[in-house]
Amino acid sequence: MSYLLLLIILSGLLHITGLYVKSPSLKMIFKPLTTLLIIFLAFRQGGQACSRYKALLLIGLGFSLLGDIFLMLPRERFIAGLVSFLVAHLFFITAFIGHTGPYWNIPFLVPVAVYIVLFLAVLLRHTGKMRLPVVVYALVLGVFLWQAAGLYGFHPEKASAFGVLGALLFVLSDSLLAFNKFVKTLKWAPGVLMVLYWAALYCLALSI
Secondary structure, three states, X not given: OOHHHXXXXXXXXXXXXXXXXXXXXXHHHHHHHHHHHHHHHHHHOOOOOOHHHHHHHHHHHHHHXXXXXXXXXXXXXXXXXXXXXXXXXHHHHHHHHOOOOOOOOHHHHHHHHHHHHHHHHHHHHHOHHHHHHHHHHHHHHHXXXXXXXXXXXXXXXXXXXXXXXXXXXXXXXXXXXXXXXXXXXXXXXXXXXXXXXXXXXXXXXXXX
16 A cells, blocks of 8 residues: 555545544645645556546546535535536546547446436435536536446446546445435434545546
8 A cells, every 4th residue: 555545544534533523623634635635646647548638637636626625614615616526527527538438328328317317306305496506416427427437338447447436436425415415414424425535536546
């Protein structure tokens, strides 16, 4: 295990500890730091992915960091955070389709579409005025996973496998976040969703 991965794990654990012991300093310092360390890991990656793919992925990771910051401000900027992650996903999608996409593989689309529709059916009864932004975000998130899977289907390599795994973990993290915010507060959710989120970013970094 590399020293950088150890730093990422340690920083993430300190943030999660801050969530449960209600320490503002631990939360505010180590949430962005963990994401920054993953961005640094991605920057250091020198795999076979083209430079355009790496650049787009790094920009997407940068917008994810911006979303992190918005969501942890004393007065939470949920819409600003949502928009930041929406832009991040658009950059991730552009990176995935930049090879030979977009990918129109129906077997990949069907399970993604079914999941998004079922999850929105549960979620939208609780979103109120946030309904439209949530729908737009969910659709983009679905395209993100679909295109990641499409890239893997076209190029079944280790890097693209990390890409689709990262996209899947991102969907799970965002689903838990949305459920916890709009449907039912779960005491265990904050720590679990952060683990899923950083695992997603880590896998995306390894897809370079």
